[in-house]
Amino acid sequence: MNGSFSHHNRAVVDVVLRYKIRNAIQPDNPALISQWLALDSCPSYYHLHEQQKHYEQQFRFLLDTIADELLPGHWRRACLEQIHKPMKALSQITYRKPDIKHLGELYDELRITCDYVSGSLNRSTG
Template sequence: MLDRFQAQSLDNDWHWQANRIRCALAPDDPWLLERFVSLSSQHFRHGRAPAWRAQEVVFRLLLDTAADQALPWHWRCLCLDHAYRPLWALRSLATDTSSRKRLQGLQRRLSSLVLLPSLDFHEPQEGMQRD
């Protein structure tokens, strides 16, 4: 079991990594997604969150990030590519009718996600007149 300092450090690191993913603060670092999934596993293994909740939070974060048009297209695609991992973990946790229905809802959300193109941010060149 973790002591209080280690638990707080794990929580802070987990939240920081989640924010880095959601805001695409390191869009050229695909290993960030791997580290976050690993941290999430540690999070529930050490009793910081129930397993179902931890995996569902990861799934929702990845799907919300993939759907965010303000983020770079390649980052959104990477997040979508990793969204199956928490769903796969949830399959083994879906032991009753209620959790299986919940899992089906998450799978439906993934299968019906429509990815619109990322927004294109064009800044006028310095010294040019704006219309």
């Protein structure tokens, strides 16, 4: 029962942290992003494809937050500073040519998104 309760609590904390990050509920607490990434670590028993999917989902979540111009620029920059973590993890488990090509496409998507929102990322808030 303790294991199930612990797993449930962890899932609830994950949902709450995702909500806080995606909506910049605590924009002066960028440590939330690191906490979420640590909590949402990928289990080593996942198959390779599941691990890749997991890290891509983290990447896309942070990318969506970075691209949301309704959020404070400093919060979106904090997400940008952390997006390398799922990308690094993904690159460490990418071996096949199609997966390497897809990883390059993700980096391109990040570059294009940052180019598109760079003005609002650099605008000071307050």
